[in-house]
Amino acid sequence: MQDRLLNTTECKTDSFCKPQLPGCYNNACRHFIRSPIPYVADDGQLSADVFKIHSTNAKNVLTVPRLYFPCGRNRLVDGLASGVTGMAGLGRTRVSLPAQLSSYFKFDNKFGLCLSSSTRSSGAVFFGDGPYTLLPNVDASSSLTYTPLIVNPFVVFGENADASSKYYIGVKSIKVNGKHVKGYNETLLSVDDQGEGETVISTVNPYTIMNTSIYKAIEAAFVKAMPKNVEKVTNVAPFGACFSSKNIRSTRLGPDVPSIDLVLQSKNVWRINGANSMVKVKKNVLCLGFVDAGPLGPNRENVVIGGHQIEDNPLQFDISASRLGFS
Numbered sequence: 001m002q003d004r005l006l007n008t009t010e011c012k013t014d015s016f017c018k019p020q021l022p023g024c025y026n027n028a029c030r031h032f033i034r035s036p037i038p039y040v041a042d043d044g045q046l047s048a049d050v051f052k053i054h055s056t057n058a059k060n061v062l063t064v065p066r067l068y069f070p071c072g073r074n075r076l077v078d079g080l081a082s083g084v085t086g087m088a089g090l091g092r093t094r095v096s097l098p099a100q101l102s103s104y105f106k107f108d109n110k111f112g113l114c115l116s117s118s119t120r121s122s123g124a125v126f127f128g129d130g131p132y133t134l135l136p137n138v139d140a141s142s143s144l145t146y147t148p149l150i151v152n153p154f155v156v157f158g159e160n161a162d163a164s165s166k167y168y169i170g171v172k173s174i175k176v177n178g179k180h181v182k183g184y185n186e187t188l189l190s191v192d193d194q195g196e197g198e199t200v201i202s203t204v205n206p207y208t209i210m211n212t213s214i215y216k217a218i219e220a221a222f223v224k225a226m227p228k229n230v231e232k233v234t235n236v237a238p239f240g241a242c243f244s245s246k247n248i249r250s251t252r253l254g255p256d257v258p259s260i261d262l263v264l265q266s267k268n269v270w271r272i273n274g275a276n277s278m279v280k281v282k283k284n285v286l287c288l289g290f291v292d293a294g295p296l297g298p299n300r301e302n303v304v305i306g307g308h309q310i311e312d313n314p315l316q317f318d319i320s321a322s323r324l325g326f327s
Contacts, residue, residue, distance in 0.1 A: 035076040035087070036204040044072030053101075056126060056133065064104050068095060090125075090203075091165035092149075092319055099319075101127045108320040112141060115203065117275070117311040132314060140314035144325030147266035149317070152191055152198065167317060169324055170265025171199040171303065174214075176221040177258040183217035188302045198301055199262075201315075201324070205306035207238075207279070209293040214302060215240070218260070222288055225258035239279065239287035246284055254278060255286055270326055276309045 033044040051067035054060070069086075077085060089096045090111065102109040105128070112126035114134055126132045130141025150168040171189040174181045188211055191198040210218070219241045223232065231244040249256045254275025262270040279289040289308050316325035 033070045033072045033076060035072075037077075037079050037087070040076060042072050042076055044070045044076070047071045053127070056131065062105070064101065067097075067100055088125075090317075092151075092167060092317075093165045096165075098127055098317070102320075108318070110316060110318040110320055112314060112316045112325075113203075113310075114140070114314045115307055115311045117308075132316075134314060140327065141316060141325070144314070144316055144327060145266075145268045146318075146323045146325050147264040147268055147270075149319070149322045149324050150191070150198070150265075151322070167201045167324065168198050169201065171262050172265060173263045174218060175261040175263065175269075176218065177225040178261070179221070179225070181217050181221045183220065184211075184213040188214060199303040199305065200301050201305045201310065203307050203310075205304050206308060207289045207291050207306040208309045209291045209304045209306065211302040212292050212295055215290060215292040218290065219288065222258055222260070233285060236281040236285065236287055238291045239281070239289065240292055242281065242285055242287040244284055245280070245286045248286065257286075272309055276311060276313065279308065 032041065034041040046068060047070070048066045048068045051064040052061050053064075055062055069089075077087070080087070090098060090113075093099065098111045099109055101107075107128040110127075110129065112124075112130070112132040114124050114132075116123040124132070124134060126141075131139035132141040134140050147169055150170055152166070152168055168191070173186055173189075189199055223241055226232075226243065227247070229247045231247070233242050233244050235242045245255065251274070253273040255278045257274045257278055260272040260277055262272070264270060277289055278286045281287050293304070314325075314327045318325060
């Protein structure tokens with residue numbers, strides 16, 4: 001969630017601080033909450049409670065005596081998985097969970113994230129620096145490549161304190177199977193003088209969504225690069241390029257299909273292989289897991305890198321150094 005924190009010292013006399021949600025927290029500060037799933041906004045209240053979290057060795061439980069969080073109506077969590085009653089705010093704000101933990105424990109404001117591609121295993125979030133031990137004796141934080149995180153200089157929804165709570169990266173060009181993708185304006189990958197465009201990373205969107213011209217160019221290049229013995233089949237919504245998997249062999253990096261490279265501002269390359277580019281929609285059918293978002297995507301962003309594309313890919317969001325680490 002993206003939050004606007006009010007000064008709690010002013011809440012004793014400010015008429016804005018009145019009990020609004022008796023079942024939530026009495027006599028608290030009124031608080032504006034915006035939830036991305038579903039995308040709704042509502043009044044809530046600022047609350048605080050004791051927060052406990054395991055250390056990375058899983059042996060110690062660390063305690064934060066007062067962690068702040070917004071508390072709102074049930075409709076703010078409609079659409080979440082069964083049994084889920086809230087969300088952890090990991091955005092680039094001063095009151096996010098990483099920011100509060102780093103402030104209390106006095107470590108650099110950074111966190112590592114690895115989403116699981118399986119419903120049978122959990123992902124992981126690490127607050128602070130490594131080691132990020134995802135496999136026995138393997139520190140995922142030791143082999144990361146970095147690219148700058150970009151702050152959108154334009155105010156978002158009038159929140160002057162946190163003009164950009166999202167994680168933007170600079171993508172300069174895109175390649176499919178090592179070949180430069182043409183047919184779209186590459187300036188669409190960067191923020192323009194109105195604060196529109198850019199490339200953002202999101203765990204809210206299940207798949208990467210793109211401006212129509214970018215999507216069409218990548219789809220055409222991907223279809224062209226697919227081996228001739230792989231049959232294109234009827235599309236399955238919301239995807240626009242689907243294939244029979246009968247002649248696609250499996251590898252440890254997923255289906256053996258053309259790779260997609262994001263050439264970044266740092267000149268490093270974020271490679272998307274078959275495990276993260278393809279989605280199995282039914283027996284013997286794989287689809288390119290990118291979605292056409294129209295002329296300008298949701299929230300006026302041209303590329304939103306979604307959850308499927310970052311699964312099993314350790315990421316480090318280093319807010320202190322303003323950089324993203326990826327494997």
